[in-house]
Amino acid sequence: MTPVTAVAWTVAFVLVTVTVTGFSRRLGWSAPVLLVVIGGLASYLPGVPRVALEPELVLSGVLPPLLFAEAVRTSLIDIRNRRDSIVVLSVGTVLFTVIVVGFATSALLPAVGLAAAFAFAAVVAPNDTIAVSAIASRIGLPRRVVTVLEGESLLNDATALAALHAAILALSATVTPVSIAGEFALAVVAGVAVGLAIGGAMSKVRSQLQSVVLDTSLALVTPYVAFIAAQSVLGSGVLAVVVAGLYLGYRSPGVQSAAARIAESVNWRTIQFLLENAVFLFIGLNLSTIVAGAIRTGPGLWPTIGISAAIVAALVAARFVFVLSTALVFRAGPRRLREQNVQWRNAVAVAAANVRGVVTLAAVFLLPPDTPYRDFLQFLAFVVVVATLLGGLALPTLVRRLRLPPPNREQERMEWQGLMVEAQAAGLAELNASVTDADEERVVSQLRAGSTLIAESIERRAMDLESESLLAAYSRLRGAMIRAERDAVLTARNQGRFPERAVKSVLRAIDAEELALRANAMGQDPPHAAEPDPPHHQTPPDDLGAAPMSGRRRPTHRFSHTHSIVAAPHRNRSAS
Numbered sequence: 001m002t003p004v005t006a007v008a009w010t011v012a013f014v015l016v017t018v019t020v021t022g023f024s025r026r027l028g029w030s031a032p033v034l035l036v037v038i039g040g041l042a043s044y045l046p047g048v049p050r051v052a053l054e055p056e057l058v059l060s061g062v063l064p065p066l067l068f069a070e071a072v073r074t075s076l077i078d079i080r081n082r083r084d085s086i087v088v089l090s091v092g093t094v095l096f097t098v099i100v101v102g103f104a105t106s107a108l109l110p111a112v113g114l115a116a117a118f119a120f121a122a123v124v125a126p127n128d129t130i131a132v133s134a135i136a137s138r139i140g141l142p143r144r145v146v147t148v149l150e151g152e153s154l155l156n157d158a159t160a161l162a163a164l165h166a167a168i169l170a171l172s173a174t175v176t177p178v179s180i181a182g183e184f185a186l187a188v189v190a191g192v193a194v195g196l197a198i199g200g201a202m203s204k205v206r207s208q209l210q211s212v213v214l215d216t217s218l219a220l221v222t223p224y225v226a227f228i229a230a231q232s233v234l235g236s237g238v239l240a241v242v243v244a245g246l247y248l249g250y251r252s253p254g255v256q257s258a259a260a261r262i263a264e265s266v267n268w269r270t271i272q273f274l275l276e277n278a279v280f281l282f283i284g285l286n287l288s289t290i291v292a293g294a295i296r297t298g299p300g301l302w303p304t305i306g307i308s309a310a311i312v313a314a315l316v317a318a319r320f321v322f323v324l325s326t327a328l329v330f331r332a333g334p335r336r337l338r339e340q341n342v343q344w345r346n347a348v349a350v351a352a353a354n355v356r357g358v359v360t361l362a363a364v365f366l367l368p369p370d371t372p373y374r375d376f377l378q379f380l381a382f383v384v385v386v387a388t389l390l391g392g393l394a395l396p397t398l399v400r401r402l403r404l405p406p407p408n409r410e411q412e413r414m415e416w417q418g419l420m421v422e423a424q425a426a427g428l429a430e431l432n433a434s435v436t437d438a439d440e441e442r443v444v445s446q447l448r449a450g451s452t453l454i455a456e457s458i459e460r461r462a463m464d465l466e467s468e469s470l471l472a473a474y475s476r477l478r479g480a481m482i483r484a485e486r487d488a489v490l491t492a493r494n495q496g497r498f499p500e501r502a503v504k505s506v507l508r509a510i511d512a513e514e515l516a517l518r519a520n521a522m523g524q525d526p527p528h529a530a531e532p533d534p535p536h537h538q539t540p541p542d543d544l545g546a547a548p549m550s551g552r553r554r555p556t557h558r559f560s561h562t563h564s565i566v567a568a569p570h571r572n573r574s575a576s
Contacts, residue, residue: 009049017277032280032357033389039284050289051282058362060227062275063157064241066358068223069268071154071245072252078147079246084340085330086151089350093152093322094159097125098167100318101311108307109299112372119167120377123364124315124384126160127153128357140406141399145346149353157359158239162187164363171368183234190235195243198226203248207255215260216267222248262515276358283361283382290382293375304376308383315384316354316391323351345402355392356385417457424451475517482514 020038024031042048079086101121106114132153141149166180202222209215223241230240252261298304327347330337364381367374428451435444457470486507493503 013278013281014274017274017281020281021273021277030389030393031277033386033393035277035280036284036287036386036389039281040287041284043285043288048285051285055362055365058279058358059161059366060237062279063238063358063362064223064227065220065268065271066275067154067157067238067241068226068245069272070150071242072249072264072268074150074154074246074249075147076246076250078143079151082144082147082151082340084337085148085326085342086155088326089148089152089323090155091159092326093319094122094125094156094163096322097315097318098122098160098163100321101125101314104310104314108310109373109376112377113171115167115170116367116371116373116377119164119171119367119371120364120380122160122164122167123367123377123381124311124356124360125163126156126356126359127353128355128359132353132355141349142346142404143407145349145404148350152350154242155239158187158191158236158242159184160359161238161363162236164366168366168368171371186234187236188239190233191230191237191239192243194230194233194235195226195240196247198222198229198240199244199247199251202244203251203255206260212257212260212263215256216263219248219264220267220271279358279361283385287382290375290379294379296375297373298376298379304379308380308387311380312384312387315388319354320351323347345404348402349395349399349404352395352398353392354388356388360385421455424455427451478517479514482510482517486510 016038017035020035021031023029024034043050098118098121101124102114102118105112105117105120109117112120127149132149162184166175166183169175202218202225206215206218209218222244226240226244227237231237252264256264294304299307324344324347327342327344330340330342332338360381364378367377371377428448431444431447431451453470453474489503489506489510492498493500
């Protein structure tokens with residue numbers, strides 16, 4: 001394949017990924033399932049290239065950014081509050097699944113051997129981080145359930161890969177429970193230590209950077225630095241990446257500017273989208289090879305169907321048994337556990353969120369070439385991924401039958417407003433302390449009006465629940481103004497009345513305020529899913545050659561917009 005052909009196929013690969021995912025979202029279908037199906041069908045077409053999957057490349061090159069992207073968006077506070085449940089599930093569920101599915105695989109395929117059976121069980125044990133987060137955010141699960149699921153899926157990959165490593169060692173050498181426990185403890189301790197060290201070092205360095213581009217570039221290499229550093233000291237690279245991501249996500253408001261956080265968020269969301277969905281399409285493209293290997297080494301059609309069904313059933317049963325048993329311990333155990341108030345309905349929802357993905361598809365190729373029934377085990381892992389993805393489609397129906405309470409949007413809106421009132425009260429106090437006789441009264445009055453708008457809106461809504469809030473009215477009217485302003489700028493550009501640099505700078509100012517307006521709208525009515533797609537332009541404007549204000553960020557929009565509801569002070573940093 002020539003370089004030009006390789007580039008052409010890569011572009012086609014990305015276009016298919018974006019197109020299929022976009023249509024699946026519009027139709028309400030599962031994008032991973034659809035990508036696997038389309039890739040599988042394409043694998044039988046003549047002319048479609050066959051690219052061998054390199055598991056080390058996936059685990060070392062694809063998994064770290066995927067986990068880091070999810071970790072920086074996950075609340076460290078929420079995970080800390082639910083740490084007992086998360087640790088028990090992320091470690092206990094994986095180990096229990098390895099035991100149950102390992103013995104089941106050994107019983108169904110005696111020729112595989114117990115060590116290889118446990119290795120396969122470790123491959124299919126971990127929940128997929130991205131798939132679980134997508135399902136949880138889409139169906140409106142209670143917040144505490146979402147926190148437990150996301151925390152578990154972030155951490156269980158490390159447990160599964162450690163179990164896989166031990167099982168692979170057992171294929172060629174003698175291992176003992178003591179040695180396995182020692183290696184696991186070393187992997188956890190070293191992984192956490194390296195993650196904290198990398199997170200702290202990166203936080204310190206990034207707090208000194210004055211360039212958004214440099215800050216974002218450093219963020220992109222952080223997961224690889226954490227992964228490689230941990231692996232080099234026999235620690236868990238996966239755990240180091242997760243810990244570093246959680247730490248930096250928690251510290252980012254204090255060490256990054258708004259521009260840097262926005263740029264990093266968009267970059268990670270894009271990377272996460274492309275890598276996650278591209279892996280599913282890529283696996284589908286390898287379906288013909290996987291099926292051919294299964295036919296060559298498998299026991300036949302009907303035995304294969306029976307074995308596949310039994311493996312999936314054992315996987316599902318193991319999770320339900322362990323999760324519900326753990327819920328019983330939390331409900332009837334020591335007072336410290338009972339205080340967490342674990343509900344049976346929540347436990348059933350957690351047990352039913354049983355989805356496999358990228359780690360399973362990549363880890364199965366780590367099985368040594370001389371593993372008995374290796375090709376057939378790869379096929380079984382493929383079946384497990386597809387079956388669990390399809391099973392995840394039934395989770396919304398189960399949640400409705402369980403009558404789980406959705407997130408309280410009204411409470412979340414009130415919490416947002418309450419915090420904004422506190423923040424703006426602090427800003428108003430700083431304004432009163434900083435204003436001087438030389439300051440224009442019109443400027444000061446406008447700043448004060450903007451700082452009291454939320455509090456006045458809350459009071460108005462409390463007196464008349466049927467009336468439109470001041471914030472909603474502001475968002476509606478200001479949104480119409482922004483659209484008109486953007487149209488006016490584009491008209492001026494088409495007429496050639498202003499240089500392009502001035503046009504782009506003004507458009508960036510307008511886009512920055514539109515982004516603030518969106519954030520305000522989200523606070524009034526928190527979305528059911530993750531954050532909405534950002535506007536097209538998110539780079540904050542810079543003045544036309546103006547020097548930075550001493551100790552403060554340069555203004556991001558014109559005087560008439562300085563009363564933006566969600567405006568907040570930031571450190572000085574250029575957008576270059």
